[in-house]
Amino acid sequence: MAVNAPVEIDRTRIRELTEREGTKLDERTGGSRAMYERARRSLSGGVASSYQVREPWPIYLTHGEGQRVWDVDGSEYLDFHNGFGSMTQGHAHPVITRAIAERAALGTHFAAATEDGIAVAEELARRFRLPKWRYTNSGSEATMDAIRIARAHTGRDVVLKIFGSYHGHHDTVMDSIGVEYDRIGDRDDLASLPYGAGIPQAVVDLTVPVPFNDAGAMERRIERLAEGRLPACLIMEAAMMNLGVVLPEPGYLEAVRELTSKHGIVLIFDEVKTGLTVAAGGAVEHFGVVPDLVTLAKTLGAGLPSGAIGGTDEVMACVEDGSVFQVGTFNGNPLTMAAARASLYDVLTPEAYEHLHHLNERLLEGCGAVVEQYRLPGYAVGIGAKGCVTFSPVRVIDYETFKAHQDGELTELSWLWNMNRGIFATPGREEEWTLSVQHTDDAVDRYVGVFEELAAELTS
């Protein structure tokens, strides 16, 4: 992961290539354009979620199978996007489609618990070393409920979060994300800013951001809050997955664990992205640090809407005694639970994780070798099924270094380049690839080959 002395990339060249590749993508996606014209008349912005918006139009898909997806123009892609990191099982995995079909024939919803939901909780408890579980229908619901549980458990209101970290779309955590560099604020007093309109200032004032990878800054901030504003919880990703991939520095997570325990702050690892992808037991297993609460979603449902909260007996007691209403009509939906059970027991097996690690190593090494050879300003970084090439001349360790150094133009070009060469890549400069158990060595080698073509073109 060493950052080599990079060549200076000609900015005009990046812009020329971006324009050329953008035109090429537009010309190839006339079917998506037509679908967008139709969609925007009834769907706001032509999409189901603002994260699906793309200028000049989104790419609409028809189907997926294994490691591939197809768009409405009939173009085939190797899928490294995998539904924003949800499809670690790959598309239409026969074990999952069978489990869904069998369950569908038996009824899909009762708003009553089923045995599948118990089996899923048992396996999650084993993997994440936390005994008590509840379900939700998305990652946002999981982090929202986890924060409420932490507030009830501690009797406190303030929420500590990592600056720049995304935890879903509810008010408390739509805070201090995507902030321009000059508004970040002083390291020891980072700005709490709403992410988008419609978030009450009173809620923003309850969220306090601190920098990633800096236990000292966290400790100073907690000490300043000690008089009457001690936080209920710290919500964080153990490895940040919404700034590309940013790994914790050695000792950081252990220091955070110690600090939060010392001040009675509930430590929540948001494993919506890391859980079930970086290891069978997510970041808890990978880094060996056990929080008080874990939130899951994405990969858990094997392509169906899902979410879960796991916790210690002590913290989850407020759910069990009825003081916190952790509720939802579709929580533990039988169809989702059948898919999750088949996924956990029969797809995401120890052998599957060996395969994912093998593929990711191959991909990271391949991309790293291209970076070295062409002396690109960047480095390859990842764990488990996830990784990326971060275009930055220095290593990104937190939001501030990301904002100061990540090359947004190069990241955008790289996405267009991939899309025009059959690689369905995750859009957005904060994203990374997610591999599936159905990916092959050939697919990974193709990714590296396409990246090398870009490197050659950029430096020729």
Ligand SMILES: Cc1ncc(COP(=O)(O)O)c(C=O)c1O
């Ligand atoms: C770390 C993290 N937490 C929570 C969420 C919210 O999950 P959802 O989109 O399922 O509500 C996301 C979504 O990308 C995420 O990356």
